[in-house]
Amino acid sequence: MAVITYRDALNQALVEEMERDPDVFLMGEEVGVYNGAYKVSKGLLDRFGDMRVVDTPITELGFAGLGIGAAMVGLRPVIEFMTWNFSMLAMDQVWNSAAKLLSMSAGQFKIPVTFRGPNGAALQLAAQHSQALEAVYAHFPGLKIVTPGTPADAKGLLKASIRDDDPVCFFEGEMLYNIKGEVPEDEDFVIPLGVADLKREGSDVSIITHGKMINLVLQAAQQLEKEGISADVLDLRTLRPLDVDAILRTVAKTNRVVLVEEGWPYSGITATIAAIIQEEAFDHLDAPVLRVTQADVPMPYAKGLERLAKPSVELILEKVNRVLYR
Amino acid sequence: MADTKTKKGKADRPAPHDFPSSPETPPQDPAWEQEGKPDLTPEERMQGLPQEKLRRMMRDMLLGRRFEEKAAEAYAVAKIGGFCHLYIGQEAVAVGGIHTLRDGDYVMTAYREHVHALQMGAHPNAVMAELYGRKDGMSGGKGGSMHMFSKEHNYLGGHGIVGGQIPLALGVAWKIKYRGEDRVMQVYLGEAAVNQGAFHESLNMAALWKLPLVVIVENNRFGMGTAWERASSLYDISQKASAYAMPSAVADGMDVLDVYRVVKPAVDRARSGGGPTLIEARTYRFVGHSMSDPVSGVYRTKEEVEEEKLNDPIRIYANFLAEQGILSQEELEKMDEEVKAISEAAAEFADKSPEPSPEELYRDVYANEDVAGRLFFDGRN
Numbered sequence: 001m002a003v004i005t006y007r008d009a010l011n012q013a014l015v016e017e018m019e020r021d022p023d024v025f026l027m028g029e030e031v032g033v034y035n036g037a038y039k040v041s042k043g044l045l046d047r048f049g050d051m052r053v054v055d056t057p058i059t060e061l062g063f064a065g066l067g068i069g070a071a072m073v074g075l076r077p078v079i080e081f082m083t084w085n086f087s088m089l090a091m092d093q094v095w096n097s098a099a100k101l102l103s104m105s106a107g108q109f110k111i112p113v114t115f116r117g118p119n120g121a122a123l124q125l126a127a128q129h130s131q132a133l134e135a136v137y138a139h140f141p142g143l144k145i146v147t148p149g150t151p152a153d154a155k156g157l158l159k160a161s162i163r164d165d166d167p168v169c170f171f172e173g174e175m176l177y178n179i180k181g182e183v184p185e186d187e188d189f190v191i192p193l194g195v196a197d198l199k200r201e202g203s204d205v206s207i208i209t210h211g212k213m214i215n216l217v218l219q220a221a222q223q224l225e226k227e228g229i230s231a232d233v234l235d236l237r238t239l240r241p242l243d244v245d246a247i248l249r250t251v252a253k254t255n256r257v258v259l260v261e262e263g264w265p266y267s268g269i270t271a272t273i274a275a276i277i278q279e280e281a282f283d284h285l286d287a288p289v290l291r292v293t294q295a296d297v298p299m300p301y302a303k304g305l306e307r308l309a310k311p312s313v314e315l316i317l318e319k320v321n322r323v324l325y326r
Numbered sequence: 327m328a329d330t331k332t333k334k335g336k337a338d339r340p341a342p343h344d345f346p347s348s349p350e351t352p353p354q355d356p357a358w359e360q361e362g363k364p365d366l367t368p369e370e371r372m373q374g375l376p377q378e379k380l381r382r383m384m385r386d387m388l389l390g391r392r393f394e395e396k397a398a399e400a401y402a403v404a405k406i407g408g409f410c411h412l413y414i415g416q417e418a419v420a421v422g423g424i425h426t427l428r429d430g431d432y433v434m435t436a437y438r439e440h441v442h443a444l445q446m447g448a449h450p451n452a453v454m455a456e457l458y459g460r461k462d463g464m465s466g467g468k469g470g471s472m473h474m475f476s477k478e479h480n481y482l483g484g485h486g487i488v489g490g491q492i493p494l495a496l497g498v499a500w501k502i503k504y505r506g507e508d509r510v511m512q513v514y515l516g517e518a519a520v521n522q523g524a525f526h527e528s529l530n531m532a533a534l535w536k537l538p539l540v541v542i543v544e545n546n547r548f549g550m551g552t553a554w555e556r557a558s559s560l561y562d563i564s565q566k567a568s569a570y571a572m573p574s575a576v577a578d579g580m581d582v583l584d585v586y587r588v589v590k591p592a593v594d595r596a597r598s599g600g601g602p603t604l605i606e607a608r609t610y611r612f613v614g615h616s617m618s619d620p621v622s623g624v625y626r627t628k629e630e631v632e633e634e635k636l637n638d639p640i641r642i643y644a645n646f647l648a649e650q651g652i653l654s655q656e657e658l659e660k661m662d663e664e665v666k667a668i669s670e671a672a673a674e675f676a677d678k679s680p681e682p683s684p685e686e687l688y689r690d691v692y693a694n695e696d697v698a699g700r701l702f703f704d705g706r707n
Contacts, residue, residue: 065494104473
């Protein structure tokens with residue numbers, strides 16, 4: 001298997017799906033001539049032409065809605081938000097139209113659109129450009145929520161998302177584009193949505209996470225191993241569909257759980273997972289479920305404050321020690 | 327619109343905010359009081375349309391009217407719930423506009439949509455059953471008044487958020503161009519939607535990419551209870567097209583033939599690759615914004631509504647057809663009986679249609695029902 005970056009894995013997925021299906025097109029700000037603000041679409045304009053790799057004006061609401069309308073009548077658009085921070089201009093379209101048209105039309109109109117782009121904090125971009133927004137989108141039934149944390153997952157899940165008949169919100173980690181990993185070259189390498197991945201086997205504690213945080217959690221798990229603690233690390237990969245069975249399996253195995261997410265704690269993903277665990281697996285728990293999230297504040301610009309606001313390996317270790325009553 | 331209109335009836339409305347008073351930018355009169363309609367001979371008004379089609383337009387407007395009168399009755403006895411926005415008074419717009427289309431063309435509109443659905447070929451029984459929230463409704467009872475769809479008829483719905491449907495329509499027009507199809511997308515919106523960002527973003531892209539889109543603004547003068555001159559800095563909606571280098575036109579929305587006359591060239595232009603057009607159809611709703619809103623009293627006077635009713639598109643057109651010897655009074659009455667019976671039958675059908683079964687609750691949230699168990703985790707399993 002080739003070792004490539006997360007960025008190139010996404011690029012491969014786009015190329016393969018656009019080659020495979022002429023109904024797939026990519027649209028967004030700077031995806032064409034500029035080769036993508038984060039270079040995910042590099043080379044696509046030359047390869048596929050300007051009807052299939054379409055630069056838009058800065059109008060998130062307008063081109064998100066365009067993608068949904070085109071999906072209604074049979075195309076399979078991939079809509080790039082330059083970052084998910086800007087997707088908030090398009091919320092009405094994604095929440096009120098994409099999420100609901102299948103239901104409101106009693107199944108007459110499928111909406112096979114994929115919205116994708118970088119998500120979460122980068123470095124010192126301050127409050128409006130450093131937000132992990134998957135929890136907000138996960139609130140809406142009708143949307144599928146995908147959060148790949150590794151290059152292989154990025155490729156396999158993006159291909160699955162483009163082929164999926166429902167609207168998919170695909171959250172890429174803004175700090176992940178340069179990370180490298182082994183990625184299968186097989187063009188039928190598709191990772192089904194709704195299947196979590198046990199990234200590391202362990203027996204003392206379960207650390208459940210998704211998206212960019214998997215890299216942090218694996219670092220923490222390595223550290224724990226040195227201290228003689230073996231962590232079961234579950235990467236949810238998709239938040240809708242949610243692999244509840246995999247969550248319950250790891251809880252039953254270790255009886256102790258730490259949940260990690262990049263976003264805010266209030267109404268967050270980990271809040272939902274914690275509720276599911278106490279409803280479904282209370283008898284398996286030997287300690288309260290603990291969470292690691294971003295601080296409940298808008299992201300500060302100052303370097304030191306930003307570091308304090310973000311989840312960290314130290315915080316994960318601290319919570320793991322607490323569920324182990326160490 | 328008729329130039330005989332007076333300002334009577336508007337006395338109780340709040341005055342528009344202060345307009346710039348410099349001589350270069352004088353306050354504008356409300357657009358609907360400007361001249362916009364050419365003086366045409368009866369032959370010119372009929373545009374060579376076959377008599378069959380001219381009669382059909384009459385019948386379609388009448389069906390829309392009688393159907394909604396029946397719906398209003400059903401709402402009054404709580405057989406229909408929620409919001410119910412009637413189109414009474416505006417029928418000439420949807421009927422005239424949609425009559426310009428061919429099979430294969432698409433229509434999308436907002437929440438005042440029953441007549442558009444009927445006009446696109448949806449069965450009155452299915453429309454009424456949807457209003458009743460029943461299984462045989464267009465959306466299986468899950469959409470209601472504001473969310474009706476018929477894929478079979480290329481009727482792309484009923485959308486409930488002001489302006490929200492415009493970008494979707496842009497996407498449908500994009501698909502037509504992407505696939506090189508011989509089709510046109512027609513989107514209807516209320517005048518209040520013109521102030522939404524969705525309108526401006528979509529029109530800009532439609533013009534930029536020369537998409538086959540016809541945008542028809544149904545200017546009934548009120549965004550809910552806010553009169554147009556209290557909501558817009560520019561009264562003449564057709565002028566807004568100039569911001570997108572887009573052609574535009576004004577139609578008398580109380581005259582079905584004038585709507586046809588204005589919309590048809592726009593549809594032809596869109597079909598031949600000439601790009602989008604913005605059309606303002608100046609009309610009036612004779613009823614409240616929704617069933618919860620009185621016809622008059624709060625934001626408009628009874629006198630104003632009564633005066634506008636002199637312009638009833640159905641009466642005007644019936645008189646015209648009678649004068650031209652195309653439809654006699656007797657034939658009109660027969661037609662009226664026929665559409666009343668259809669509306670009556672629709673209500674009876676809806677009444678008998680069952681409620682959606684409980685299993686429907688989780689259906690059609692996602693396209694792939696296999697994953698339903700993992701998608702719907704709500705502690706009820």
